[in-house]
Amino acid sequence: MSQRVLDGTVARYCLALGDDALVLSQRLCQWAADAPAIEEDVALMNIALDLIGQARSFLSYAGVREGCGRTEDDLAYLRDERDFRNVQLVELANGDFATTMTRQLLFSAYQYELYEGLSRSSDEEIAAVAAKAFKEVSYHRDHAATWVVRLGDGTDESHGRTVAGIHAAWPYTAELFEPLDFDAALVGLVEARIAVDPASLHEPWLGYVTSVLTKATVEVPSTTWAPAGGRRGLHTEGFGYLLAEMQHLHRSFPGATW
Amino acid sequence: MTTTTAADAQRDFDAVIDSDQRIEPRDWMPDAYRSTLVRQIAQHAHSEIIGMQPEGNWLTRAPSLKRKAILIAKVQDEAGHGLYLYGAAETLGVSREDLLDLLHAGRQRYSSIFNYPTLTWADVGAIGWLVDGAAIMNQIPLTRCSYGPYARAMVRICKEESFHQRQGFESLLTLSRGTEAQHEMAQDAVNRWWWPSIMMFGPPDSDSPHSGQSMAWGIKRFSNDELRQRFIDICVPQAAILGLELPDPVLTWNEERGHYDFGDIDWSEFKRVLSGDGPCNRQRLSHRVAAHNEGQWVRDAAMAYAAKQEALRDAVSPGTETEKDSPDADVA
Amino acid sequence: MPCRRGPRQRKIRQMPTSPEAAGASVPSALPARRDWPLWEVFVRPRRGLSHTHSGSLHAPDAELALRNARDLYTRRQEGVSIWVVRSSDITASTADEKDSFFDPAADKVYRHPTFYEIPDEVEHL
Numbered sequence: 001m002s003q004r005v006l007d008g009t010v011a012r013y014c015l016a017l018g019d020d021a022l023v024l025s026q027r028l029c030q031w032a033a034d035a036p037a038i039e040e041d042v043a044l045m046n047i048a049l050d051l052i053g054q055a056r057s058f059l060s061y062a063g064v065r066e067g068c069g070r071t072e073d074d075l076a077y078l079r080d081e082r083d084f085r086n087v088q089l090v091e092l093a094n095g096d097f098a099t100t101m102t103r104q105l106l107f108s109a110y111q112y113e114l115y116e117g118l119s120r121s122s123d124e125e126i127a128a129v130a131a132k133a134f135k136e137v138s139y140h141r142d143h144a145a146t147w148v149v150r151l152g153d154g155t156d157e158s159h160g161r162t163v164a165g166i167h168a169a170w171p172y173t174a175e176l177f178e179p180l181d182f183d184a185a186l187v188g189l190v191e192a193r194i195a196v197d198p199a200s201l202h203e204p205w206l207g208y209v210t211s212v213l214t215k216a217t218v219e220v221p222s223t224t225w226a227p228a229g230g231r232r233g234l235h236t237e238g239f240g241y242l243l244a245e246m247q248h249l250h251r252s253f254p255g256a257t258w
Numbered sequence: 259m260t261t262t263t264a265a266d267a268q269r270d271f272d273a274v275i276d277s278d279q280r281i282e283p284r285d286w287m288p289d290a291y292r293s294t295l296v297r298q299i300a301q302h303a304h305s306e307i308i309g310m311q312p313e314g315n316w317l318t319r320a321p322s323l324k325r326k327a328i329l330i331a332k333v334q335d336e337a338g339h340g341l342y343l344y345g346a347a348e349t350l351g352v353s354r355e356d357l358l359d360l361l362h363a364g365r366q367r368y369s370s371i372f373n374y375p376t377l378t379w380a381d382v383g384a385i386g387w388l389v390d391g392a393a394i395m396n397q398i399p400l401t402r403c404s405y406g407p408y409a410r411a412m413v414r415i416c417k418e419e420s421f422h423q424r425q426g427f428e429s430l431l432t433l434s435r436g437t438e439a440q441h442e443m444a445q446d447a448v449n450r451w452w453w454p455s456i457m458m459f460g461p462p463d464s465d466s467p468h469s470g471q472s473m474a475w476g477i478k479r480f481s482n483d484e485l486r487q488r489f490i491d492i493c494v495p496q497a498a499i500l501g502l503e504l505p506d507p508v509l510t511w512n513e514e515r516g517h518y519d520f521g522d523i524d525w526s527e528f529k530r531v532l533s534g535d536g537p538c539n540r541q542r543l544s545h546r547v548a549a550h551n552e553g554q555w556v557r558d559a560a561m562a563y564a565a566k567q568e569a570l571r572d573a574v575s576p577g578t579e580t581e582k583d584s585p586d587a588d589v590a
Numbered sequence: 591m592p593c594r595r596g597p598r599q600r601k602i603r604q605m606p607t608s609p610e611a612a613g614a615s616v617p618s619a620l621p622a623r624r625d626w627p628l629w630e631v632f633v634r635p636r637r638g639l640s641h642t643h644s645g646s647l648h649a650p651d652a653e654l655a656l657r658n659a660r661d662l663y664t665r666r667q668e669g670v671s672i673w674v675v676r677s678s679d680i681t682a683s684t685a686d687e688k689d690s691f692f693d694p695a696a697d698k699v700y701r702h703p704t705f706y707e708i709p710d711e712v713e714h715l
Binding site (some may be wrong): 038151 | 333557
């Protein structure tokens with residue numbers, strides 16, 4: 001791979017990592033002042049804050065490697081839906097607290113395996129960001145697991161909502177482990193040990209998630225439906241609204257500093 | 259058990275207050291001291307929680323990732339401050355659930371500054387500069403409040419609050435020095451938040467019947483008017499640096515007094531908002547009540563799980579202590 | 591309805607037996623509630639120091655109490671040790687207790703007032 005192609009490929013890879021974190025953070029921000037206990041307002045904002053930090057690190061680095069002078073804000077606020085590379089799981093609506101926590105469990109458990117691997121990336125910057133992020137998502141994963149267990153094994157009502165939440169999110173997890181071969185250059189990143197092969201994360205992820213769901217007395221769903229497309233810019237109908245809300249003010253003042 | 263008389267207890271209490279030391283949770287205190295503190299601390303806590311709403315309103319629309327991060331941190335802090343304060347109130351013998359019930363029933367208040375809407379991004383900066391600035395002015399004296407847990411909570415809160423105010427100031431500065439439209443946005447926000455902010459110090463001293471007793475108890479250290487004047491004196495030069503006007507044509511330096519003269523406050527608006535007819539009172543409360551009610555099943559689930567775990571532990575080792583509270587001993 | 595149980599104490603004191611007595615009047619006929627119990631939090635900020643009382647919080651069980659304590663009282667600083675104890679398990683003497691407080695987490699640089707570039711001539715910030 002030429003340096004230019006490598007730079008562009010690393011940029012695209014980091015964009016996807018950053019977009020995942022950015023979009024989920026945006027969803028979590030919607031919980032402010034709405035959480036079921038004030039302690040959860042603190043915890044959810046804490047997770048949202050960590051994710052924004054991850055998003056900023058990956059987006060900034062993507063801008064640097066891309067080499068066109070795009071900043072983290074240019075990337076966050078001036079791209080359209082088709083240019084966002086997040087998985088669809090993170091853009092799903094919050095729903096109730098069980099839906100949010102099941103989504104969080106499934107995604108944080110993925111990030112846990114992902115960052116664990118990426119902390120050994122041959123790209124120093126990615127490795128550094130991943131090492132810090134790994135500690136953060138360990139906490140997020142534990143937090144989500146703590147709640148999924150309590151909601152799954154709490155009352156009949158909470159159990160029902162947890163089952164519903166898991167079933168809503170589960171089909172979207174397939175995309176997390178999709179191989180990167182829709183973009184040939186990304187496969188090269190895996191070979192160069194810059195990126196992690198998503199498929200390799202599936203088994204440890206499933207092992208962990210299964211153990212949590214078992215404790216939560218919730219059956220692991222099985223479904224053949226596997227929506228995907230986020231990594232290629234094809235998102236859900238709700239995503240346009242999410243971006244519109246997120247980007248509107250920034251776009252209304254082109255070139256302004258905040 | 260000692261046989262302290264009521265008179266001894268009052269004397270001990272007075273001695274602690276007079277020597278500027280701290281009353282702690284297990285000390286004797288007059289009923290009125292306790293109830294005044296419960297109300298004041300609870301309303302302070304409620305203010306933090308309700309305050310998450312006007313600011314949370316801009317989380318999803320923050321115009322840069324840096325500002326978004328700063329605002330998330332701020333909203334998180336507000337929730338945390340509410341928790342510190344509920345904790346302090348609970349040392350006085352009430353439960354947080356009771357206090358929240360009173361808030362939801364409209365029988366305890368929160369700072370009426372939060373009954374105003376955040377209509378633009380600049381409002382977030384204005385709140386940081388003015389509302390948090392006024393709050394800090396109230397809170398720093400409270401770090402020396404006579405009641406220990408409240409004073410200590412205030413120390414922690416003040417440390418965290420200082421970055422909130424600077425964040426607001428810096429944001430407004432950036433707007434004011436930005437595009438013309440940004441400057442106008444900042445000016446418009448200040449125009450709307452200035453008067454409500456100086457009303458945060460409460461009614462004029464002449465109209466404030468409880469202040470005297472609170473001061474005697476070491477709960478209140480400075481009068482409403484004193485703090486308000488101090489705040490205005492600080493804000494005027496800051497506004498000049500911001501390049502923004504304060505919407506009060508009377509504001510002028512009075513050499514004789516050594517303070518800024520300022521215009522008449524519309525106390526009828528203050529009373530209206532206080533009594534429930536501000537722009538956002540109904541919305542703030544119903545939002546808060548809805549969040550609480552919709553979260554009941556979650557809180558119940560957590561308790562149900564805890565109870566199940568407890569039962570399992572008891573089944574494994576019968577005869578170990580259960581969750582039943584033991585009755586209070588030595589209650590007067 | 592039962593009020594919050596405080597720690598046991600030795601000398602005469604006016605522990606209110608109801609929220610009304612504490613100056614917080616509540617409606618009388620409320621259903622039995624399943625409140626999250628109160629826990630006291632003790633934090634040791636780093637090695638060489640001992641645990642000190644940071645404050646209290648509500649949680650349904652010990653694990654969530656620890657998590658909430660970490661979020662609320664340490665901002666997830668590393669190397670910090672936390673103890674949580676149910677308030678009802680504490681037996682108190684009449685001695686004063688010392689509390690200590692913790693600085694904001696070092697990695698959140700915007701928590702530090704010096705992070706903001708404020709013109710030098712601005713006072714009182």
